[in-house]
Amino acid sequence: MRVLELKEFRRLVLADRDRPAAGPGEVLIDVVATGICGSDIHGYTGENGRRVPGQVMGHETVGRIAALGSGTDRFGFAVGQAVTFNPLISCNACEACTAGQQQHCPERTVIGVNPAIVSAFAEQVAVPADNVVVLSANTPIVYGALIEPLAVAFHAVRRARISAGQKVLVIGGGPIGQSVILAALQEGASRVLVSEMDPARRSLCERLGATALDPTAAPLDQQVRAAFGKLADTTVDAVGIKPTIASALDATKFGGVVSLVGMGSPELAFSAYRVSTEEREIVGSFCYNNQDFRDAAAWVDRGSPVLAELISREVSMEDADAAFAGLAAADGTAGKVLVRLDSARNSE
Incomplete structure (x- = not known):
C-alpha cells in the first residue's frame, strides 16, 4: 500500500509498505481522508521532538471498514461502514481507565505519535475495535476527519x-x-x-x-x-x-x-x-477521554453545515508534502487541510 513517510524533517515521500491485517480484536480501515494536525506540522519540521524520520504519521482520520479481525463480532460492525477511530489507545484496566480518564492511563499510546505504528497517512490502518466509532451514512464522510480535533476542544472546554x-x-x-x-x-x-x-x-x-x-x-x-x-x-x-x-x-x-x-x-x-x-x-488539557471522543463524533454525525467551514481544502497524497511545507511556512490557510488517501482506490 502507499503511505506518506517522513523521510527526513521537512520532507514527506510516497512509499510502499506491506498492507496490514486485521488481527484479533482489530478492525482494518480503508482510509478516506486524514487531517493535517498542528502537531503533525511540528513533527514534520522536527520542532516538537515527538515524531521521527521514517515514521508514518496521521491521527485525524475517517475511512470505511475493510476487514474485521477475530473477536470483533460483539461490536456489530460491517464491512463498508463509514468509521473513524479514537487514536488514544489505553489499557482499559487501570484506575484511570476505569474512572473514564483514559488520557491519564500510564500505558497509553497514541496512533500517529507512536513511531512503531503505521498510522493514518496510509491507505489502510489496523486499529483496536474498542477505538472504532461508526458514522452515519447520511453525513459527508470527510466530516469524520474533524472529530479528533473537536474531541480535543470538547475536553478543553470541559476541563475549564x-x-x-x-x-x-x-x-x-x-x-x-x-x-x-x-x-x-x-x-x-x-x-x-x-x-x-x-x-x-x-x-x-x-x-x-x-x-x-x-x-x-x-x-x-x-x-x-x-x-x-x-x-x-x-x-x-x-x-x-x-x-x-x-x-x-x-x-x-x-x-x-x-x-x-x-x-x-x-x-x-x-x-x-x-x-x-x-x-x-x-x-x-491534553487529548480527551473516550466520552469526549464519542460526544464529538455524535455531534459531527448530525451533519451541521458549519462543519464545512472548518475544511479549507483537500489535497492528494502526491501533493501532501507541498501542503505540509506551506502550512509550516504559515501560508495563510485559514482552516483544516485534509489529505485524500482514497484516490487510487476510486480510480481502480
Missing part, C-alpha cells in the same frame, strides 16, 4: 468548566481554536471572542459564531472589556506561548479559569502573582 451563560475568550483562531469556539457554544457559552492575528482566520471564526479580535489593534484585556463589559469568565489558550498565556491571565476575571490546550512552547514563564493573588486557575 465552561457552562451556560459564560463569556469565553479563545486565544488563537487556528484549527484547534476554531474547534474550541464550536465546543464552547455547544456547552452553552453565551458569547465567544477569539483573538487572532490572521484576517482570514478571523473571518472564518466569525462564520463559526465568534466575535473576532485583532490582538495587534489594542491590548487584549481592553478589547475584551469593551466587548463583554467585563473580563472573560474563562479563557482557552489554543497557542501556548509566553505572550498568549500572559494575555490570557490579563483578560480573565479574578477567580476565572485559563485552559491551556496549545503547546506552542514546551516551557512557559508567567506572572505567579496574576495566578495566586487574583485566584485565577491554569488548567492543563
Whole structure:
C-alpha cells in the first residue's frame, strides 16, 4: 500500500509498505481522508521532538471498514461502514481507565505519535475495535476527519468548566481554536471572542459564531472589556506561548479559569502573582477521554453545515508534502487541510 513517510524533517515521500491485517480484536480501515494536525506540522519540521524520520504519521482520520479481525463480532460492525477511530489507545484496566480518564492511563499510546505504528497517512490502518466509532451514512464522510480535533476542544472546554451563560475568550483562531469556539457554544457559552492575528482566520471564526479580535489593534484585556463589559469568565489558550498565556491571565476575571490546550512552547514563564493573588486557575488539557471522543463524533454525525467551514481544502497524497511545507511556512490557510488517501482506490 502507499503511505506518506517522513523521510527526513521537512520532507514527506510516497512509499510502499506491506498492507496490514486485521488481527484479533482489530478492525482494518480503508482510509478516506486524514487531517493535517498542528502537531503533525511540528513533527514534520522536527520542532516538537515527538515524531521521527521514517515514521508514518496521521491521527485525524475517517475511512470505511475493510476487514474485521477475530473477536470483533460483539461490536456489530460491517464491512463498508463509514468509521473513524479514537487514536488514544489505553489499557482499559487501570484506575484511570476505569474512572473514564483514559488520557491519564500510564500505558497509553497514541496512533500517529507512536513511531512503531503505521498510522493514518496510509491507505489502510489496523486499529483496536474498542477505538472504532461508526458514522452515519447520511453525513459527508470527510466530516469524520474533524472529530479528533473537536474531541480535543470538547475536553478543553470541559476541563475549564465552561457552562451556560459564560463569556469565553479563545486565544488563537487556528484549527484547534476554531474547534474550541464550536465546543464552547455547544456547552452553552453565551458569547465567544477569539483573538487572532490572521484576517482570514478571523473571518472564518466569525462564520463559526465568534466575535473576532485583532490582538495587534489594542491590548487584549481592553478589547475584551469593551466587548463583554467585563473580563472573560474563562479563557482557552489554543497557542501556548509566553505572550498568549500572559494575555490570557490579563483578560480573565479574578477567580476565572485559563485552559491551556496549545503547546506552542514546551516551557512557559508567567506572572505567579496574576495566578495566586487574583485566584485565577491554569488548567492543563491534553487529548480527551473516550466520552469526549464519542460526544464529538455524535455531534459531527448530525451533519451541521458549519462543519464545512472548518475544511479549507483537500489535497492528494502526491501533493501532501507541498501542503505540509506551506502550512509550516504559515501560508495563510485559514482552516483544516485534509489529505485524500482514497484516490487510487476510486480510480481502480
